[in-house]
Amino acid sequence: MTDDIQYMSQSKLNTLKQELKELKEIKIIAIAKRIDEAKQMGDLSENAEYHAARDEMSWTKSRVLELDNLINNAEIISEEKGNKVQIGSTVKVKVNGKEKEYTIVGAQEADPLSGKISNESPLGSAFLGRNKNDEVQATLPAGIQIYKIIDIK
Numbered sequence: 001m002t003d004d005i006q007y008m009s010q011s012k013l014n015t016l017k018q019e020l021k022e023l024k025e026i027k028i029i030a031i032a033k034r035i036d037e038a039k040q041m042g043d044l045s046e047n048a049e050y051h052a053a054r055d056e057m058s059w060t061k062s063r064v065l066e067l068d069n070l071i072n073n074a075e076i077i078s079e080e081k082g083n084k085v086q087i088g089s090t091v092k093v094k095v096n097g098k099e100k101e102y103t104i105v106g107a108q109e110a111d112p113l114s115g116k117i118s119n120e121s122p123l124g125s126a127f128l129g130r131n132k133n134d135e136v137q138a139t140l141p142a143g144i145q146i147y148k149i150i151d152i153k
Contacts, residue, residue: 126147132152
């Protein structure tokens with residue numbers, strides 16, 4: 001886990017906080033109860049329920065640490081739009097004669113199939129700081145592509 005800034009929308013941050021609350025207030029308590037009940041069954045070496053509950057508790061505690069890190073390092077994407085591409089901008093581009101639209105988001109929200117690209121991706125980082133009508137060259141797995149920025153929202 002890193003202490004890097006995690007860019008995300010307020011909505012994503014709220015979702016992560018809700019997940020963290022549910023893990024701490026509901027799931028960990030329920031798993032602890034399962035572990036206690038399994039212990040009372042006797043021999044722990046052959047108790048599958050006990051081992052399954054311990055594994056689940058381990059995963060849950062790891063997820064709590066991960067969520068704490070994400071939340072503590074979250075930086076909310078600004079809603080104000082400028083003339084330059086920034087995290088949170090929706091960029092309309094022309095590439096290979098086709099128009100495409102991308103929204104620049106933090107890594108936690110990236111979903112390339114729905115047009116949400118990470119600010120850390122080669123394409124997302126190439127767009128950052130650029131203006132309308134700029135031509136952007138990005139080195140992608142498919143090779144070097146030239147994108148012309150048509151609009152920034």
